[in-house]
Amino acid sequence: MNPAAQSYIHEARDLLTQLEQMLLDLETEASPEAIDSVFRALHTLKGGGSMFGFPALSAFVHHFEDAFDRVREGKIGISKPLLDAALEGRDHVIALLDAGGDEAATAELVGSDQARRILAALEGAVAGAPPAVVRLARWEVSFRPSKGALRCGMRPDLLLAELRELGDCRVRCDVSDLPVLENLDPAQSHLGWVVELTTAQPRAAIESVFVFADDADPRIVALDQDEPPAAAAPVEMPSAETPATAASAPAAPARSAPRAQTMAGQDTVRVPSAKLDSILDQLGELVIAQARLNQTAARLGDSTLEGLVEEVHRLVTGLRDTTLSVRMLPIETVFGKFRRVVRDLSTELGKDVVLVTDGGETEIDKNVLDRLSEPLVHMIRNSADHGIESAADRVAAGKPAQGRVRLAASQDAGEIVIVIEDDGRGLDHDKIRRKAIDRGLLAADARPTEAALAQMIFAPGFSTADKVSSVSGRGVGMDAVLSAITGLRGTVEVTSRKGEGTRLTLRLPLSLAIIDGLLVRLGPDVFVLPLIAVEECVEFDVTELTRNSGRRMLRIREHLVPFVDLADALEGTVENDGRRRVVIVRAEGERMGLVVDDILGQHQTVIKPMSAYHADLDDFAGATILADGTVALILDVAMLLRRLGGTGISLAA
Amino acid sequence: MTHSSAATVLAEEDSNSIALIIRVCGEALAIPVTHVHEVIDPIPRTRVPRASSFAPWLINVRGAVVPLVDVRQRLRMPVHAANEGRVVVLDITLGAESFRLAMLADEVQEVVDIDPGAIEVLPENGSPWPSNYVTGALRRGDDLILLLDPENLFRPEQAA
Numbered sequence: 001m002n003p004a005a006q007s008y009i010h011e012a013r014d015l016l017t018q019l020e021q022m023l024l025d026l027e028t029e030a031s032p033e034a035i036d037s038v039f040r041a042l043h044t045l046k047g048g049g050s051m052f053g054f055p056a057l058s059a060f061v062h063h064f065e066d067a068f069d070r071v072r073e074g075k076i077g078i079s080k081p082l083l084d085a086a087l088e089g090r091d092h093v094i095a096l097l098d099a100g101g102d103e104a105a106t107a108e109l110v111g112s113d114q115a116r117r118i119l120a121a122l123e124g125a126v127a128g129a130p131p132a133v134v135r136l137a138r139w140e141v142s143f144r145p146s147k148g149a150l151r152c153g154m155r156p157d158l159l160l161a162e163l164r165e166l167g168d169c170r171v172r173c174d175v176s177d178l179p180v181l182e183n184l185d186p187a188q189s190h191l192g193w194v195v196e197l198t199t200a201q202p203r204a205a206i207e208s209v210f211v212f213a214d215d216a217d218p219r220i221v222a223l224d225q226d227e228p229p230a231a232a233a234p235v236e237m238p239s240a241e242t243p244a245t246a247a248s249a250p251a252a253p254a255r256s257a258p259r260a261q262t263m264a265g266q267d268t269v270r271v272p273s274a275k276l277d278s279i280l281d282q283l284g285e286l287v288i289a290q291a292r293l294n295q296t297a298a299r300l301g302d303s304t305l306e307g308l309v310e311e312v313h314r315l316v317t318g319l320r321d322t323t324l325s326v327r328m329l330p331i332e333t334v335f336g337k338f339r340r341v342v343r344d345l346s347t348e349l350g351k352d353v354v355l356v357t358d359g360g361e362t363e364i365d366k367n368v369l370d371r372l373s374e375p376l377v378h379m380i381r382n383s384a385d386h387g388i389e390s391a392a393d394r395v396a397a398g399k400p401a402q403g404r405v406r407l408a409a410s411q412d413a414g415e416i417v418i419v420i421e422d423d424g425r426g427l428d429h430d431k432i433r434r435k436a437i438d439r440g441l442l443a444a445d446a447r448p449t450e451a452a453l454a455q456m457i458f459a460p461g462f463s464t465a466d467k468v469s470s471v472s473g474r475g476v477g478m479d480a481v482l483s484a485i486t487g488l489r490g491t492v493e494v495t496s497r498k499g500e501g502t503r504l505t506l507r508l509p510l511s512l513a514i515i516d517g518l519l520v521r522l523g524p525d526v527f528v529l530p531l532i533a534v535e536e537c538v539e540f541d542v543t544e545l546t547r548n549s550g551r552r553m554l555r556i557r558e559h560l561v562p563f564v565d566l567a568d569a570l571e572g573t574v575e576n577d578g579r580r581r582v583v584i585v586r587a588e589g590e591r592m593g594l595v596v597d598d599i600l601g602q603h604q605t606v607i608k609p610m611s612a613y614h615a616d617l618d619d620f621a622g623a624t625i626l627a628d629g630t631v632a633l634i635l636d637v638a639m640l641l642r643r644l645g646g647t648g649i650s651l652a653a
Numbered sequence: 654m655t656h657s658s659a660a661t662v663l664a665e666e667d668s669n670s671i672a673l674i675i676r677v678c679g680e681a682l683a684i685p686v687t688h689v690h691e692v693i694d695p696i697p698r699t700r701v702p703r704a705s706s707f708a709p710w711l712i713n714v715r716g717a718v719v720p721l722v723d724v725r726q727r728l729r730m731p732v733h734a735a736n737e738g739r740v741v742v743l744d745i746t747l748g749a750e751s752f753r754l755a756m757l758a759d760e761v762q763e764v765v766d767i768d769p770g771a772i773e774v775l776p777e778n779g780s781p782w783p784s785n786y787v788t789g790a791l792r793r794g795d796d797l798i799l800l801l802d803p804e805n806l807f808r809p810e811q812a813a
Contacts, residue, residue, distance in 0.1 A: 285716050525700055570702035611720040612752060612809035613708035614701055623699075623711055623718045631699040631711040631718050 008052040010270065012097055015041050016090055017336065023086050024339050030078040032202035038086075039068040045093065056106045057096040063119055064089050067126050074200050081125035087340070088118045136167075136198055138223035141206060143216040144174070144192030151187060154213060160193065162209045167199030196223070273366060276327050283323050284514065284606030290316045291603075291627035324365070324514070331409045331418075332360030334373040338380055342405060345384045351403060352391055353384045358408035364416050367512045368488055372418075375481040379420045379504055380405060382477065387424030387502050397499065399423065411510075415490075415532055418506040427496035429453045454494045455589045458482040486587075486638045488512065489530060489621060493589045507532065515607060517624070517634060519600035520583060522566055523573035526632045528605055528624060529594075533585045533637035537599050540582040545595070554593050556584060563593030564644050570619070587638035590645060603627075607634060619643065670767045674798060675741060675758035678730040681798045682758075683767065683791070688803045690742040690753065692761050706732055708809075712755055714742055722756045727806060728782050745807045754807060765798075767791065772800065 019041045026034050042065040049058030064086055070076050092115060099105040109115060141163060145154050163169050174192035184190070197206065203220060210218040290313060297309040335357045342355040364372070388394075388403030395401050406421040432453045436442035441459055460479040485492050490508035509515055509532055517528035518537075536556075544554065545565060553560045563582055567574045574580075575597050582593040607622040614620070621636040672683035673692075698710040698721055710721040719742065725732045738759040745752055772789040775782070782799065786806045791798040 288716065525702075572700075572702065608718045611708070611711070611718070611754070612750075613720045613722070613754075614704055615809070617701065617703055619703065620701075625713050625716065625718065629713055630697045631713050633699065633701065633711070 005052040005054075007270075008048045008054075009097055009100070012045055012048060013094075015045055016094055016097075017333075019045075019090055020087065020340055021336050023083055023090070024343065026078050027080075027083055027343075032072075032200075033204060035068065035072050035078070036202065036204065039065065039072050042068055054096065054106075056110045057093060060089070060096065060110070060115065060119075061093060063122055067122060070126065076126060079125060079128070081121065081128065085118060085122040085125050087343075089122065092118055136200055139197045139199065139203075139206060140194065140221045140223055141197055141218065142174075142192065142194040142221075143210065143213070143218040144177075145189040145213070145216045147188045147190075149213075149215060150189050154189070154216065156189070156191070156193065156216075159209060159213060159216070160195070163195055163197055163206070166201050166205055166209070167197055169198075170196040172196075273327075276323075276366070279323055280327065283320055286316055287320060287514070287604065287606055288625050288627075292629060295627045320514070324510070325363075327366050328363035329366050329369055330360060331362045331364050331369065331416075332357075334369060334376065335360045335407060335409075337373070338376065338407060341377055341380060342384060345381060349385060350390075351384070351388055352401060353388050353403040353405060355380070356404060356406045358406065359410045362409040362411055362416060364409075364508070365510060365512060368416075368508055368510075371484060371488055372508070375484040376407075376418070376420070378477045378481045380407065383420060383422040383424065383502065383504075387422035387426075389425050393425075397425075412507075416506075416508045416510060418508070419503060420506075421501060421503040423501040426498040426500055426502055427454055427457070427494070428498065429496075432456055451495070451589060454496050457494060458492065486636075489515070489532065489636075491533075491587055491589075491638065512607070515605050515634070517603050517605040518583065519603050519626075519632070520566070520594075520596040521598040521600055522570065522596050523575050525570075525572055526600065526626065526630070527566075527570070527596075528603065528632050528634040529583060529585065530621065530634065530637060531602065533587055535584040535586050535591065537581055537583050538593075540580045540593075540595055542578055542580055554582065556593075559591070561591050561593050563595055565595045567595070567597075569594075569640065569644055585637045585641070587641050590641050592641050592644065605634065670769060671764060672767050672800070673741070673764055674762040675739075676760040676762060677728070677758055678725060679759075680728075680730070681762070681793075681796055682724075683765070683798050683800045684741070684743070684803060686764060688743045688745060690744050693740045693742060693755075695737055695740055708754075712740070714753070714755060717753065719753050719755050722754050722807065724756055724806060727786055743803065743807070745803055747804060747808060756807075765793075767800070 019038065022034060022038045022041065026038065042061055046058045046061040046065050049055070049061060067076075067082065067086075071078060071082075076082075092109070095109055096106060099109060143156075143159065145156055160169070160171060172194045174194060175190075177192065178184075178190045199205070203222075206220050207218075210216060293309055294313065297305050338357070339355050342353055345351075346353045383405045384403070388405070389397070389399075391401040394403065404423045406419070408419045408421070410417050429450050433442065433448075436453070436456050436459075437444050437446075439459075441456060442448065458478050458481070482492055485506060485508070488508055489512070490506055493505045493507075494502065495505070496502040509530070516531040518531055518534050520527050520529060538554075538556065544552075544563070552563055554563050555561075561584060565574070566572065580595055580597055581599055582595045583599065584591060584593050586592075603626070605624040607624060609622050610617065610620055618639040619636060621634045623631050623633050626632050671686045673686050673689050675682050675684065693714070696712055698712045701709055701711055704710075705726070706723065707726045708720045708722045711718055712721045713719070721740065723732065724730075738757060739761045740755045741758050741761065742753065742755045745754060768791075771791055773792065774789055775784065775787060777784070780787070786802060787799045788802045789800045791800060
């Protein structure tokens, strides 16, 4: 495929992503600007399509462009059927793009029932659409061409004619600057105009009249108080230095970052993520080499060298931060698509559910983000399906009929915290207990805490839904979610209150390539514990290991925490000098103490994947190279705890 | 033109039939030099807990983490802890995947030309070495050189 078509496909995908957001935005607020941007997106799609070998796509989009042109002109209003059709149409366009210009596949898509159905729905929506609510606004538009403007071919009469096309105009001519007759240079402009314009068009439409006449010092002032909110406070147009169009950019408040990015599109470079990956790999090597350099310099004790090493250290750190930041994307890029998920789900389940998002600007590594969206979809589906009750039940329980799923992201120390919260019925702990006993996950007489019960929803094949819907209830899902999140070296915790809702808290590392680790020693071996999983380190009383009762519990303040000798778990040897330490780690809501010989300190670690020979060893998340050049294994705390949990301790010994 | 391409073909044939002879448990093993990346002196190795005895360690080869393999397990030779020989770094390609590994050798001896005509097939029964790992043998004086099939011998999924 030629590069131009390739780049069209890239751009079209971006555009389609934004289009989905714009359409969803229209549902809540149909400002003229929002309608305009939908129209422009469709127009661009269509134009590019016919230019780069996607005539079928272009023809398909044309119908939608047409429809939104009519909306723009105020002939029809925004309606749910129209947006439904447009959203489905957008999905169909993606399919057309995926066909990649392949004629047979394209023809099949074009002739498909689905395409026909979408277009019929669109036609129906357009025909049945309510007339648009025309909101007339009054504007005072004044402009005064510069003295030399006429020589440059400026035609004030054309500007006035264009303004008249927008709506009803009352034009006054300002002759205050007109000189006396003997001083009059007929080739110069001396006049100004003040136009009182009544129009349904947005401010941007008036501004666009002056796109090529911005030296005419156009001023646009809203005369009515009820100016459409998107155009905000009646500020004057920026003066002649700023191009008139620039004013439309800040006009849309920072509601959606992706759109802001398109505005700045000219200044960005599209880079294949593989290149970024390779930069990061090399950076990882650099960080390791840097650590070794530090150590060597410290050994040599040469002050000139040490100064230089410090300088290099500073540069490498800077380079690392910049490189990592390049790979960071606002989490909003995935949040966006969940609005659609929830919208479609509401229809499918016949519930009224709204998705509220928070902290969309939180940035997260692209690799993490890519692997995060599937599990998040699962969890949101679960919340909407299992969590949120039917409207009738909600009202009966004294809740608002509309269910709410909240998705919030934030950054907390070196990790990303994502919370998925619903205000639904909450987990039924008794039911989980019964199911767990049924499935043999729990002894019949066990009395686990509510938190432990809640965590059981992550067990494979576990579902408390009585009936299976198309959405969820098959019990595949939450265990997949858990393994996806653990695969990202993150953790999930669930808390729930009956009748009040459920909250899932995800903690994820900022980046997959570099982690902060705690170095621990076990006899001759050194292991790395990801710092994200470490809660605290305490001195260990060796006599605890020799308790006759077989009890393996530590009292950490008011809690009892089970512990394991890491040497047993990892078949290691212990340096028996009687002084050992214990690292309290936490994963998947479980805490455990790992007894080690010594704690060597913190270390920023570049993760290297395990070799094919060791891929079946779940205990390790990867390997790394230490400052002295030796290899150390990075423990996968969640997997280790799963293995050691329950009966695992005796198995390992 | 013809001459140079003929020379390339010749060179390829040559490199295929040139092998590095190493000794493990007293036996001479031949590994095609195309697979050999380098030979290094022993360096600190990191034990991988619960790993198979075929690949029980990791080492750092010029900034890369590389598994250190002990072929004795697969060749049904006695495995004992002490081993202070040399480390041979190999590149193995399996399908589209290519990876690097290191193997322990008691001794690295020499590079020899293998005459394909002189290769003897090992008897089906009586040979202690699995035939998918050892493809044949070569007599050299009193010595028996075992020809290894590196792709099979180092295939990770048989590690169990």
